[in-house]
Amino acid sequence: MRREPPQRFPDYGPLMFPAAMLVVFFVIPFATMIAVSFFERQQGGFYEPAFVFDNYGRFLSLFFGKVLAFSLFLAMAVAAACVTIGVPFTYLLSRSSRGTQIRWLVVLLSILSLSEVMIGFAWSTLLSRTAGITNLFAMLGLMDAQALTPSFGAVMTAMTYQALPYTVLVLYPALVRLDPTLTEAARTLGASPVRAFFTVIVPALRNTILATLIMVFIFALGSYLLPQLLGRPQHWTLSVLITDQAIYQSNMPFAAAMAVFLVLVSLSLVGLAVYAGRQKEAA
Amino acid sequence: MSGLILSNVTKQFGTFKAVKDVSLSVPDGTFVCLLGPSGCGKTTLMRMIAGLDLPTTGSVALGGEDITQIPTHKRNLGMVFQSLALFPHLTVGENIAYALRIRGIDKAEQKKRVDELLAMIHLPGFADRSVGKLSGGQRQRVAIARALAISPKLFLLDEPLSALDAKLREAMQVELRQLQQRLGITTIVVTHDQREAMTMADTVVVMNGGEIRQAAAPVDIYRRPADSFVADFIGSTNLIPFQADDRGQASIFGSTIEGFSLVGAKAGTISVRPEDVQIVTEDASSVTGTVAFIRDLGGTVETFIEAGGQQIIAVASPRARPDVTIGQTVGLRFDPETSVVLAR
Amino acid sequence: MILLRRLFFFAVGLFLALPLIVVAGVSINEKQTLAFPPQGFSLAWYGEIFLNDDWRNALFASLTLAALSAALALLVALPLAWFLWRRIAPWANIFQLLGIAPFTLPPVITALGLLTFWATSGFYGQPWTAVISHAIFFVTLPLVTLSLGFSAIDRSLVEAAATMGADDQTIFRTVVLPLILPYMVSGYAFAFVLSLNEYIVAYMTVGFTMETLPIKIFNALRYGYTPTMASVTVLFLVIAALVFGLIARFGDLPKLLGAMGEDR
Numbered sequence: 001m002r003r004e005p006p007q008r009f010p011d012y013g014p015l016m017f018p019a020a021m022l023v024v025f026f027v028i029p030f031a032t033m034i035a036v037s038f039f040e041r042q043q044g045g046f047y048e049p050a051f052v053f054d055n056y057g058r059f060l061s062l063f064f065g066k067v068l069a070f071s072l073f074l075a076m077a078v079a080a081a082c083v084t085i086g087v088p089f090t091y092l093l094s095r096s097s098r099g100t101q102i103r104w105l106v107v108l109l110s111i112l113s114l115s116e117v118m119i120g121f122a123w124s125t126l127l128s129r130t131a132g133i134t135n136l137f138a139m140l141g142l143m144d145a146q147a148l149t150p151s152f153g154a155v156m157t158a159m160t161y162q163a164l165p166y167t168v169l170v171l172y173p174a175l176v177r178l179d180p181t182l183t184e185a186a187r188t189l190g191a192s193p194v195r196a197f198f199t200v201i202v203p204a205l206r207n208t209i210l211a212t213l214i215m216v217f218i219f220a221l222g223s224y225l226l227p228q229l230l231g232r233p234q235h236w237t238l239s240v241l242i243t244d245q246a247i248y249q250s251n252m253p254f255a256a257a258m259a260v261f262l263v264l265v266s267l268s269l270v271g272l273a274v275y276a277g278r279q280k281e282a283a
Numbered sequence: 284m285s286g287l288i289l290s291n292v293t294k295q296f297g298t299f300k301a302v303k304d305v306s307l308s309v310p311d312g313t314f315v316c317l318l319g320p321s322g323c324g325k326t327t328l329m330r331m332i333a334g335l336d337l338p339t340t341g342s343v344a345l346g347g348e349d350i351t352q353i354p355t356h357k358r359n360l361g362m363v364f365q366s367l368a369l370f371p372h373l374t375v376g377e378n379i380a381y382a383l384r385i386r387g388i389d390k391a392e393q394k395k396r397v398d399e400l401l402a403m404i405h406l407p408g409f410a411d412r413s414v415g416k417l418s419g420g421q422r423q424r425v426a427i428a429r430a431l432a433i434s435p436k437l438f439l440l441d442e443p444l445s446a447l448d449a450k451l452r453e454a455m456q457v458e459l460r461q462l463q464q465r466l467g468i469t470t471i472v473v474t475h476d477q478r479e480a481m482t483m484a485d486t487v488v489v490m491n492g493g494e495i496r497q498a499a500a501p502v503d504i505y506r507r508p509a510d511s512f513v514a515d516f517i518g519s520t521n522l523i524p525f526q527a528d529d530r531g532q533a534s535i536f537g538s539t540i541e542g543f544s545l546v547g548a549k550a551g552t553i554s555v556r557p558e559d560v561q562i563v564t565e566d567a568s569s570v571t572g573t574v575a576f577i578r579d580l581g582g583t584v585e586t587f588i589e590a591g592g593q594q595i596i597a598v599a600s601p602r603a604r605p606d607v608t609i610g611q612t613v614g615l616r617f618d619p620e621t622s623v624v625l626a627r
Numbered sequence: 628m629i630l631l632r633r634l635f636f637f638a639v640g641l642f643l644a645l646p647l648i649v650v651a652g653v654s655i656n657e658k659q660t661l662a663f664p665p666q667g668f669s670l671a672w673y674g675e676i677f678l679n680d681d682w683r684n685a686l687f688a689s690l691t692l693a694a695l696s697a698a699l700a701l702l703v704a705l706p707l708a709w710f711l712w713r714r715i716a717p718w719a720n721i722f723q724l725l726g727i728a729p730f731t732l733p734p735v736i737t738a739l740g741l742l743t744f745w746a747t748s749g750f751y752g753q754p755w756t757a758v759i760s761h762a763i764f765f766v767t768l769p770l771v772t773l774s775l776g777f778s779a780i781d782r783s784l785v786e787a788a789a790t791m792g793a794d795d796q797t798i799f800r801t802v803v804l805p806l807i808l809p810y811m812v813s814g815y816a817f818a819f820v821l822s823l824n825e826y827i828v829a830y831m832t833v834g835f836t837m838e839t840l841p842i843k844i845f846n847a848l849r850y851g852y853t854p855t856m857a858s859v860t861v862l863f864l865v866i867a868a869l870v871f872g873l874i875a876r877f878g879d880l881p882k883l884l885g886a887m888g889e890d891r
Contacts, residue, residue: 003782005715015719018707022725025763026737029744033736036743089639092632102875105884110867111643115824115841118860121848122646125653125661125857133645135663161646164639173885184335185368187355188439189382189429195356199385203372222733224827225845239735246739246831252746259739266732 037256047253055257064241064258071237072265074227075220078159082216085160086167087209091201093168094175105169112165120229123158124149127230154230159223167216174208207276214273218266238262285346286310287332287437287469292341294327301327303493304341309486314463314470316480319490320516325473326441328490332471333439334358345437356385358437361430365442367422369414369429375401376410379429386433400428403462420451427459431466438463438470444479456482477517481505489513511625514554521555521595523617525624533624535617536591538570542619552625559621560597562586562605562613569614574607590615647864654857661852672858682855685843689823692839696761697818701769701811703762708773709803712780723770730767737764738831745832752836760832761822768821769814772883776810777803809878816870824863 006012040050058064093104126133127148134146148154182204186196202209224239236244238258246255287309294302302324309315317325330336332343334355342351350358361382370378377384379400380393388396394410401407404424409417414425423443430438443459444452460483463470474480480487481501488498489512497509508514511522525533525543527550533543535553543553565571572590579585584604586597595615599605607613649663657667676682707722729737741760745751780803788798826841834842840863844856874880 003713003715011714014706014710014713015722018703018710018726019722021703021759021763022722022766025741025744025759026725026729029737029740032743032747033740085639089635092635098881102880105880106868106871106875107643109871110864111647113820113824113867114860114864115826115844117826117841117844117848118650118824118856118863119646121844121852121856122650122860125663125852126646126649128661133649161642164643169884176881176885179366179368181364181366181368182370184333184355185362185364185370186381187335188333188358188360188362190356190359190385190433191381192354192356195385199381200370204370206372218731218733222735224735229848239733242735242739243827243831246742247834252743255739256743259736262733263736266736270731 033256034260036253037260039253039256041251041253055254056261058254059258059261067236067241068238070235071221071239074155074159074235074237075217075223077156078163078220078223079213079216081156081160082163082167082220083209083213086164086171086212087202087205088197090168090171090175091197094172094178095180105172108165108168111161112169116162116223116225117229119158119162120225123154123161123226124229127154149230150232150235152231152235155227155235158226158230159220162223162226163216163220166219167212170212170215171208174205178205211273211276214269214276218269221262221266286313287471288344289328289332290342290344292328292331292338292343294324294331294336295339300493302331302338305493305495307488307495307498309469309471311469312467313485314460314483315472315486315488316484317471317473317488317490318477318480318516319475319496321475323490324493325475325490329439329441329471329473332437333360333362359433359435360437360439361433361435362439363426363430363441363443365445367426367446369422369426371415373414374410375406375412375414375417375425378414378425379410379432381429382433396432400432403431404428419447420455423447423455427462431468434466434468436469438468440470440472442473442475444474445476452476452479453482459483481517487517489516491516506623508554508623508625511552511554514623514625519557519596521557521560522625523553523555523591523593523595524550525553526550536570538567540568540570540617540619543622543624544619545624548624553617554623554625555595555617556621557585557596557598559618560595561616561618562588562597562599562607563616565612565614569616572613572615574609574611574613577607577609588613588615647861650857650860654854654861656854659853661854661857672854673862675855676859676862679855681838682840682843682859685838685840686859688837689840692757692761692829693819693822695758696765696822697769697815699758699762700766700818701815703766704769704773704814705811708770708777709799711774712777723774726766726770729764734764734825734827738828741828742831752833754833754837757829757833757837757839760828761825764825764828765818765821768817769811772810772814772817773807775883776807780806810883813874813878813883816874820867820870823866 035049036047037055038051038053039047040052040054041047059068093101129147134148178201182200183193183196186200187193191199221237222239223237224243227235227237227240239262242255242258242262245251245258289305289307292302292305293300305328317328319325327336331338334350334353338351342349344350345358370381373381376397379397383393383396397410398407401409404427406421406424409421409425414422417425423446426443444455447455456479463483472480472483484501486498487501487504489496489504491512497504497513499507504513504517508517514520515522523535525535527545527548528534528539531545533540533545533553545551563569570590572588572595574586575589575594576587577584578587579601581601583598584601586599586605586607588595588597597605597615652663652665653661654672655668655670656665656672657669660666676686704726707726710716711719711723741763742751745756750756784802784806785798788802793801824841826845829839830842830845838846840859844859847853847856871880874883
């Protein structure tokens with residue numbers, strides 16, 4: 001088999017179906033959404049073609065500014081928590097036996113795939129008054145049973161729960177490939193295992209860690225149900241607001257404008273993550 | 284007692300015994316090579332000396348102190364890894380200074396020591412370079428300097444030169460030996476390259492199957508191999524079976540060869556180096572064979588002779604080229620002085 | 628050090644397990660309460676999933692959607708991954724990028740894009756639109772596993788087949804396909820499990836006409852909790868663990884994940 005550029009028309013055959021699917025059902029919807037973000041809203045949930053910036057203008061209100069700031073802050077806090085737990089965990093996991101690794105990977109994948117609805121339900125149960133963890137403390141006589149939701153802590157904890165498996169799976173390949181003799185070398189040079197982790201592993205992986213931080217940030221930015229199920233309205237994120245505008249307020253143009261904005265934020269961060277990833281090879 | 288002493292060290296991975304009951308004494312200031320084929324346990328033995336693996340049984344002592352249970356980072360040793368394991372996020376200077384930084388030595392002192400070491404490895408002014416931009420030989424030297432930064436009592440190198448090309452490797456072998464002699468540091472090198480071991484070591488430790496087969500000076504290893512594995516692994520040799528006859532003389536392929544001291548052995552193997560095989564005209568005191576192939580390599584001439592169902596190789600210089608042709612029947616003479624009897 | 632590791636693993640394990648333990652406990656309550664520790668023991672709430680029409684319909688809707696959309700995702704990913712491997716066509720990498728984008732961006736964006744698209748084209752609410760929507764949303768998974776599978780094929784195998792007289796199609800059928808079959812299976816399985824659990828894309832495209840299980844749970848949450856939600860959660864967790872356990876048993880899970888992270 002010579003691997004060469006496609007020459008004749010039939011060579012392009014296999015590409016037809018995937019290309020058509022992706023263009024029709026991803027590129028066109030995406031473009032539609034961008035177009036709608038400039039449309040004018042009509043009464044009763046309709047909208048008509050136009051080219052106005054009103055929808056973007058609405059961001060500039062204090063309310064949306066606050067929601068945006070909170071979304072970014074929440075995603076950042078979740079990303080920081082996940083990376084803080086995830087880096088040492090994944091490092092230790094990558095140094096474990098193959099059997100241990102596989103068992104953990106199955107567990108992590110199962111939780112990662114678990115529906116956000118179910119995670120929200122599970123945590124609201126765990127933090128509830130009737131079935132919650134406080135009953136355990138109450139049994140021990142430490143405190144009375146009480147509900148821990150809705151609260152910021154509940155949103156933050158559940159989102160960390162949801163994003164942690166993702167964090168570990170993003171970090172896993174880089175940590176598995178990390179030369180194990182680096183730590184050994186540090187130890188022969190006099191560094192204790194913990195010291196070796198902080199002076200060699202973490203700095204050697206700084207770009208990977210940065211890229212992971214950004215990936216988890218974007219992942220957390222997409223969280224939609226947990227803030228609704230476990231938080232108060234002031235804990236709602238941009239994702240919640242977009243859905244709210246699209247479905248309940250029937251204001252598609254405004255929802256689309258917010259989504260476009262979210263894309264821009266995400267894409268610039270992905271770009272940054274890719275850039276950080278490239279730096280890794282240069283170092 | 285000073286120096287490094289291994290006593291009855293065994294390492295077991297599951298049911299596999301990587302190192303079996305190894306005892307070895309390395310006096311201060313000597314250069315030892317652990318030599319053997321891959322999987323012989325030499326790297327595992329070195330990792331136990333470094334504390335990177337714990338022995339299943341046995342003990343390791345350094346300078347009279349039992350260090351078996353001391354963690355690696357408290358052993359004050361220097362080690363060069365096969366992968367070199369240079370820290371990719373640090374510069375050359377920071378790599379070399381790492382052990383000093385860990386020990387809290389002040390910056391000025393660190394810098395002075397780094398400059399000294401860079402001068403020693405002939406890379407002055409390289410402190411601020413990135414390790415990614417060095418050549419193979421330069422990386423090698425940096426790894427050596429890093430391991431020597433704290434002037435360790437013990438210097439360990441695991442296949443340190445295997446990534447280098449042949450020419451550079453030979454040069455580095457000489458350099459490493461000279462460096463060790465100048466510093467007088469106890470040094471242990473793991474290698475599978477017998478030339479490397481012969482070039483550098485005071486003592487070569489030949490290992491196979493997790494055991495030490497022989498530990499001796501290079502020339503003794505070559506001249507007086509302890510068993511057929513060592514004889515065959517170090518250089519090339521002809522391993523020729525013999526039986527003792529009634530008078531206690533060696534009988535090889537039906538011919539009696541006088542002069543071998545068999546020390547009462549009934550049968551065994553005689554190791555004869557190819558350069559010690561003499562091709563003569565057939566007579567009663569020689570072994571009869573047929574010339575099968577002649578290989579002229581320019582610098583040496585190798586003659587392959589079929590005798591007693593096995594192939595025997597004789598090597599000579601072109602000036603002493605034997606006057607034989609393929610298919611000719613010849614006599615082979617083995618000199619008891621230069622041959623080694625390996626009793627079974 | 629070993630102790631430290633055990634402790635850390637235990638803490639993370641506990642954090643991950645705690646909500647699930649409570650949910651499992653709640654699911655075996657005898658009465659319709661969310662008590663924990665459970666009061667009484669009953670598997671009735673597991674039976675409820677299959678006996679109650681609403682829950683059963685939602686389960687079948689979810690399973691059908693997952694099975695079909697994962698198959699469609701595979702059909703899109705396979706020729707694309709094969710083409711990228713077979714030909715030198717750097718410009719075609721744009722489609723690879725398009726395949727990975729939906730999964731990398733916040734899901735609400737893909738969801739909203741598809742919502743506007745189906746609304747504009749007049750098909751909004753049709754059940755089949757959910758299949759296409761999920762296929763596009765999850766095409767990343769088979770695409771990444773298949774790209775990995777193709778890159779693992781030694782090209783000289785293909786060349787050897789060619790010297791023995793096999794043409795392109797025969798090579799694909801007799802050499803390439805058997806070699807990437809495990810990657811097809813795992814790509815399908817990943818897409819299947821994630822589709823089963825997906826909420827927002829399904830909700831935005833067919834949420835008002837069809838109830839998948841996640842949608843059903845969310846809707847039910849508004850009217851109060853029932854232990855059936857817990858039993859469904861446990862059921863889905865078991866399905867996921869079973870699927871990934873099988874992949875681990877018959878495939879090389881660390882390798883599969885080792886390369887997946889690269890493309891993200």
